[in-house]
Amino acid sequence: MVMAREPMSNEDRSSSSDHRSWLDRISQAISGEPRDRDSLVEILRDGQRRGLLDADQLAMIEGALHVSEMQVRDIMIPRSQMVVVRRDATTDELLPPVIESGHSRFPVIGESRDDVIGILIAKDLLQFASAGNASTSFDMREVMRPALFVPESKRLDVMLKEFRASRNHLAVVVDEYGGVAGMVTIEDVLEQIVGEIDDEHDVGDDTYILSRRDEGSVIKALTPVEDFNEHFGTSLSDDEFDTIGGYVAHAFGHVPVRGETVSLEGHRFEVVRADNRRIHLLMVRPEEPAARDEKPGRRSVSH
Template structure:
């Protein structure tokens, strides 16, 4: 019963004979416990009877008490505490050889075991317990799996542990949480003249550029600079808007509520690397790339030309940080190991604007949970920069 079920399954897959026998016995734990306890109680009762008879012949009536005390100590030390402690510490070393005895005993005592199980299982059902529901307990909850990964120690390198934990967290976040918001999207507006568009293409820091007409909601498609190389060289006067349209790939839209692990599978299925995120009304809210999603698992591994988290969060000493208002709350929590709420707002600006019910004036401050924010720079539309720290609460609080 102390065997690690996951290691046991691994050994069964490796065709380990002892593990296979143990797995077969554990498939019906009620029968396994039944045959063990039948043998255990049978031996104890017989030992007690024999010890009592011998003690009475040797010491008379007082021998009953002597036999009871000596037999109890003997059984506790040699038949209960010592062997069960060893078995708990080294379950495989004890359990696998023990199956060679337990399997034949289960056959020999099968009628008795069956009778005992029928009675005990019936009683368990009367008490509201399903004795056959044990298998449901063998599946790990995601939080339990996180604990397993955390406690793996040297078996899993720290970097790999972080990646595994990030994979488990993918189901908790949506594309809305990590998308590039529409106001930060760099793209080609076909209402601009060709010269301006070609200048954007030639100086672009990105491999793929969204193409739209007038407003990003009027998306035409995505232009890969590899395709742009076919028409950007030569005389600019011969290039038209139609050339740009011709080499655009059809846009790929995803709902903002799509879970990250689901979107990863969609990228694989659709053979795409960029998607336009839309809300319930079909309006484009931003874009999400495959690189953005992969960085949620492995961390930053590409050059982020829009600015890194290190540039958005600056330590100024004494536990205080200067944070850009557009910084994602998820990035703040991950970088500073904070736990700011992410249920409603996605950025620091959104969180504070929701709290203030509008864009506050500079020099204003507030305490949210156990975090202190001071507004140091605003614009007419948003909070540009804040100074923030985590407060140390008293134990009573």
């Protein structure tokens, strides 16, 4: 028996028309109209407003589009912040930095940080760590892997393809003169698309401030300004911004990249982790008395 279909209501007809209209615009964009990326992004945002995409999906699409405009230098870990191991180190010397950092891969250096000769994977140490004669049987040359070197100017979308093709998770970044400028990981690239990726070594959800005795304090950008003031004895205003990340981003005047620094109220803020949309982690250090006499809010970029 053939059932008669109920007539479509005006509301359903209007909704169907809106969806079809939006999908038609997407089809036009894919076929070449509009021809610029900004127009395409605006169509996608329109789709999000209509409920065809949620905010996370839109953010990932925009992130995927954005990586083709970014270069490795925009997200790399500066050379000064690289956790490295020496070629002639014993397991007794290697285990403390490996355990403390929580990283899985480490550049192996010879005479200096410019002399990267390979990559040590932490799990390769396991067979030696528990052996009684570990310090004498361990030979770095037998366990380290070849290092992947890439220029600062390499686009992130190309970098991601290279990571996938080579099955490497870490690359050493070199400048135009061949010196080591820093390093980049596959996680750094993916975070530009999907946002921050937390692991067991990141600051916990219930923790905003993680103090380190010698290096300063690592804090989440989501730390309330009020909590920051209480912890550091500062008097930053929370009239305009609720979080320290918003306050610091305003001081920069743009969304900063990793390694950028700014001085505020006697403290130096260094961006530890950020993507193209917002800051995630900051390193905070008390500023030297001489530097406090300079103009407050000054900015600099360290690599």
